[in-house]
Amino acid sequence: xxxxxxxxxxxxxxxxxxxxxxxxxxxxxxxxxxxxxxxxxxxxxxxxxxxxxxxxxxxxxxxxxxxxxxxxxxxxxxxxxxxxxxxxxxxxxxxxxxxxxxxxxxxxxxxxxxxxxxxxxxxxxxxxxxxxxxxxxxxxxxx
Numbered sequence: 001x002x003x004x005x006x007x008x009x010x011x012x013x014x015x016x017x018x019x020x021x022x023x024x025x026x027x028x029x030x031x032x033x034x035x036x037x038x039x040x041x042x043x044x045x046x047x048x049x050x051x052x053x054x055x056x057x058x059x060x061x062x063x064x065x066x067x068x069x070x071x072x073x074x075x076x077x078x079x080x081x082x083x084x085x086x087x088x089x090x091x092x093x094x095x096x097x098x099x100x101x102x103x104x105x106x107x108x109x110x111x112x113x114x115x116x117x118x119x120x121x122x123x124x125x126x127x128x129x130x131x132x133x134x135x136x137x138x139x140x141x142x143x
Contacts, residue, residue, distance in 0.1 A: 045059050
């Protein structure tokens, strides 16, 4: 049985774990990778679709009875009522940034997959994901 303890982000969650305030955390690869490599944290499982290159002996949760995959998506939000022209300009700028070799290398270093989606596709996939993950969490909690 788990109690959810919210944190302000990966760094706070990792500090709480290393300080003995919590027994387990779920954070993005950028929040655990260097700490695991330094021997400061023990990686129990990852939430991606496949095992990581640097930690191939660590299972993914997908391999368990729960079958959960969580890909650490990043999205941008703006105030309601942004004009289509502003949304298009932001979309184009961020699409170019995601294609930058330095960004790609950094994401690869953190073992974060890059799946770029435009505004409409991202909105639709998140709406679907929210419902699907909610159902998975309810099933998980009912076990």
